[in-house]
Amino acid sequence: MTLFDHWHPVALSRELRRRRPLKVTLAGADVVLFRDGPRLGALDNTCPHRGFPLHRGRVDAGQLVCPYHGWRWATDGRGQAPGTPTARPCARAWEAVERHGLLWIRRAGSDMPFPFVDISGHGRVTTLRRRVQAPLEVVLDNFTEVEHTPPVHAFLGYPLERMAEVECATTITDDAVTVFNRGPQRRLPAPIRGVFQIPREADFVDAWTTRFSPVHTIYDQYFLVRGSDERRGPALRIAVFYTPVGPALTDLIVLAYASSARWRRPLLEAIRFPMTRLLVRIEVGRDARLLDAMEAPPVVLKGRALGRFDKALTASRRHIARIYRGEGEATGG
Amino acid sequence: MSEKRVVVLGAGPSGLAVAACLRRRGLNPTILERSEAVGSTWRNHYRRLHLHTVKEHSALPGLGWPEQVPTYPARQDVVDYLEAYAAKFELLPRFGEEVTRVRREGDAWELTHTSGSTRADAVVVCTGYNRVPHEPTWPGEEGFTGAILHASKYLDGSPFRGKRALVVGAGNTGAEIALDLWEHGASSVELCIRGPVHVVPRDLLGLPAQITSLRIMQHLPPKLADKITLSLLRFVVGDLSRWGIRRPKLGPVSQVLREKQIPLIDVGTVALIRQGKIVVIPGIERFDAEGVHTVDGAAHPVDVVILATGYRAGIAAFLEGSEGLLDERGYPTVFGAEAAPGLFFVGFRNPLTGQIHDIAREAERVAAAIAGGGR
Numbered sequence: 033m034t035l036f037d038h039w040h041p042v043a044l045s046r047e048l049r050r051r052r053p054l055k056v057t058l059a060g061a062d063v064v065l066f067r068d069g070p071r072l073g074a075l076d077n078t079c080p081h082r083g084f085p086l087h088r089g090r091v092d093a094g095q096l097v098c099p100y101h102g103w104r105w106a107t108d109g110r111g112q113a114p115g116t117p118t119a120r121p122c123a124r125a126w127e128a129v130e131r132h133g134l135l136w137i138r139r140a141g142s143d144m145p146f147p148f149v150d151i152s153g154h155g156r157v158t159t160l161r162r163r164v165q166a167p168l169e170v171v172l173d174n175f176t177e178v179e180h181t182p183p184v185h186a187f188l189g190y191p192l193e194r195m196a197e198v199e200c201a202t203t204i205t206d207d208a209v210t211v212f213n214r215g216p217q218r219r220l221p222a223p224i225r226g227v228f229q230i231p232r233e234a235d236f237v238d239a240w241t242t243r244f245s246p247v248h249t250i251y252d253q254y255f256l257v258r259g260s261d262e263r264r265g266p267a268l269r270i271a272v273f274y275t276p277v278g279p280a281l282t283d284l285i286v287l288a289y290a291s292s293a294r295w296r297r298p299l300l301e302a303i304r305f306p307m308t309r310l311l312v313r314i315e316v317g318r319d320a321r322l323l324d325a326m327e328a329p330p331v332v333l334k335g336r337a338l339g340r341f342d343k344a345l346t347a348s349r350r351h352i353a354r355i356y357r358g359e360g361e362a363t364g365g
Numbered sequence: 366m367s368e369k370r371v372v373v374l375g376a377g378p379s380g381l382a383v384a385a386c387l388r389r390r391g392l393n394p395t396i397l398e399r400s401e402a403v404g405s406t407w408r409n410h411y412r413r414l415h416l417h418t419v420k421e422h423s424a425l426p427g428l429g430w431p432e433q434v435p436t437y438p439a440r441q442d443v444v445d446y447l448e449a450y451a452a453k454f455e456l457l458p459r460f461g462e463e464v465t466r467v468r469r470e471g472d473a474w475e476l477t478h479t480s481g482s483t484r485a486d487a488v489v490v491c492t493g494y495n496r497v498p499h500e501p502t503w504p505g506e507e508g509f510t511g512a513i514l515h516a517s518k519y520l521d522g523s524p525f526r527g528k529r530a531l532v533v534g535a536g537n538t539g540a541e542i543a544l545d546l547w548e549h550g551a552s553s554v555e556l557c558i559r560g561p562v563h564v565v566p567r568d569l570l571g572l573p574a575q576i577t578s579l580r581i582m583q584h585l586p587p588k589l590a591d592k593i594t595l596s597l598l599r600f601v602v603g604d605l606s607r608w609g610i611r612r613p614k615l616g617p618v619s620q621v622l623r624e625k626q627i628p629l630i631d632v633g634t635v636a637l638i639r640q641g642k643i644v645v646i647p648g649i650e651r652f653d654a655e656g657v658h659t660v661d662g663a664a665h666p667v668d669v670v671i672l673a674t675g676y677r678a679g680i681a682a683f684l685e686g687s688e689g690l691l692d693e694r695g696y697p698t699v700f701g702a703e704a705a706p707g708l709f710f711v712g713f714r715n716p717l718t719g720q721i722h723d724i725a726r727e728a729e730r731v732a733a734a735i736a737g738g739g740r
């Protein structure tokens with residue numbers, strides 16, 4: 033098994049148009065995506081004929097046409113050479129699917145499960161992709177601890193002076209790492225509190241589970257009346273996928289949802305949804321800029337001075353090696 | 366004056382709702398439940414199931430859904446809600462009591478159940494629309510070397526990773542299980558849809574289908590409602606006949622009223638069908654060792670067959686003299702009122718506007734009829 037066996041989101045649906053192919057890169061492998069009606073095609077980007085990059089071609093009648101000699105490729109990889117009608121050339125096809133507003137690929141013939149994101153009954157807030165200059169592991173590290181939230185983030189999270197009060201519980205299972213954080217929400221401007229129905233004295237819960245096929249984290253974020261079990265306002269559910277592009281390049285692919293529904297309070301939600309969207313974009317942008325600024329960060333955790341918020345990091349490294357990269361697997365078994 | 370003895374059969378949504386409504390009217394019904402907890406069907410449904418009706422129109426009388434539960438509550442949310450409901454109205458069903466016989470004796474009802482028998486002035490049957498799995502059979506099934514499993518025993522697709530799976534049945538359950546099998550890495554997923562069926566997305570243009578039915582379609586003449594729905598579906602879903610799904614001649618609203626067939630509420634299966642991930646096949650003619658043969662003569666080798674072929678109410682199995690009270694498929698014909706002296710049914714109707722929504726209203730009416738009626 034290799035990491036290509038997992039279903040990776042590699043682009044947003046809206047990035048792939050009807051007639052123009054799109055090149056994506058998954059862990060160094062260039063793949064061209066194109067549409068045949070509702071069907072999605074994904075082929076190795078190098079034309080099997082003489083190696084022209086297929087993403088420079090065009091889509092005609094659901095087939096990808098190579099600009100060099102005009103050979104045509106169907107979504108399943110079967111080709112036609114107009115000059116030699118009897119030829120049966122074949123391009124290497126990936127399995128591809130469009131779901132949740134994203135385009136996903138995995139190695140053809142793999143039987144890895146598709147990641148389950150329970151968003152039934154949630155309203156979509158936003159879908160975004162942001163490329164960061166850091167290895168997958170380092171990106172995941174940032175997304176699985178809250179200690180960076182006071183200096184890095186603007187809205188969600190805890191005030192620096194009360195960070196010591198924040199509860200942080202890490203649970204590690206065979207295939208997942210779960211973290212539950214709860215603490216006093218930092219001060220927020222009154223209009224934001226109003227729109228999100230957050231009390232002046234609120235606790236903020238940031239809880240998530242990371243799974244590793246592919247590597248992704250699903251967050252539940254919500255507010256409570258300080259020190260009580262009383263929930264206030266809508267909850268956010270955010271799925272973040274970390275798609276490796278190269279050794280030090282990772283795509284963050286974010287699906288953000290809210291537990292509220294637009295039709296229920298159309299006027300309030302007409303303000304709340306765009307505002308949530310903006311908040312999510314700002315906060316993800318801050319993480320991304322921070323990661324870009326890390327400059328060749330060390331991937332190995334051994335020998336670093338780790339704190340109480342970093343327990344998930346070490347566990348995740350083990351899971352990535354075993355579940356995601358298939359290291360230490362018995363060969364031939 | 367001694368209190369009226371009322372027995373409620375079943376502690377699902379219907380039984381709990383009726384019992385709560387009766388308690389609010391000063392009666393103290395006995396609830397006999399064959400399993401060990403309330404809401405047993407919801408404890409056993411497949412894992413990813415959510416209500417496809419919205420929470421504000423899926424509440425039982427007297428208790429709303431908690432704020433933090435999303436629009437379409439998950440299976441576990443439903444179980445939690447039913448527990449909270451029983452606690453709020455101090456309903457204490459007698460668990461492990463399967464009712465095996467209900468019989469009219471003189472001017473009362475005699476019930477035989479696991480631990481003995483009970484006499485009652487009024488009986489409310491709330492044993493569910495989905496009591497007995499319906500498992501059709503086909504020629505050659507005995508020789509099939511794969512596995513056959515009814516949807517009621519399906520939890521999730523993990524046992525079927527890498528397997529060739531076939532799902533039989535064009536209801537919500539069949540469609541969602543096909544989706545679940547695909548997600549869990551089944552090597553191929555086929556969905557057998559025998560006849561024409563209306564496909565309605567759970568959310569149409571951002572609005573839940575149930576809200577559209579409740580707030581608009583219900584109030585229009587069925588013909589007009591059908592017209593509007595069909596043109597909307599043509600626009601949103603389009604023609605699926607290329608993928609093996611044909612639309613019935615009768616509109617979706619009339620179909621529910623006349624043929625009691627509810628449309629398929631889609632939660633994502635259709636998108637996978639269009640992309641060729643799930644393949645729709647026609648009706649099954651017979652099995653052989655390798656798989657099935659469909660009516661068009663094609664062979665489909667498979668490793669596992671999931672029967673999402675529905676359920677039966679199975680009331681005749683325990684209710685004596687039920688003949689005049691049930692229709693040809695075994696469902697009661699009288700709703701929300703006395704079906705026979707001291708006999709009531711709740712939860713055996715499946716309208717477009719949602720079954721739990723209907724149960725909540727029926728429960729009130731039945732409780733009023735019992736509490737108000739003379740002895």
Ligand SMILES: Cc1cc2nc3c(=O)[nH]c(=O)nc-3n(C[C@H](O)[C@H](O)[C@H](O)COP(=O)(O)OP(=O)(O)OC[C@H]3O[C@@H](n4cnc5c(N)ncnc54)[C@H](O)[C@@H]3O)c2cc1C
Nearest residue numbers: 375377378379399416417418463464492493712719720721
């Ligand atoms: C997969 C599925 C999804 C559904 N989704 C929705 C939805 O989204 N929205 C909606 O409104 N409705 C939905 N329904 C329909 C309906 O609302 C539910 O089935 C609901 O649980 C019906 O409640 P009930 O109490 O009538 O029956 P059940 O929930 O089936 O409860 C019947 C109870 O009676 C007990 N019982 C049965 N026989 C006996 C006996 N002989 N003696 C003692 N006890 C007995 C059972 O153990 C059970 O606890 C769905 C149904 C199914 C199957």
Ligand code: FES
Nearest residue numbers: 079081082098101
């Ligand atoms: S290189 Fe593509 S057709 Fe020749």
Ligand SMILES: [Fe+2]
Nearest residue numbers: 174175184319
């Ligand atoms: Fe962050």
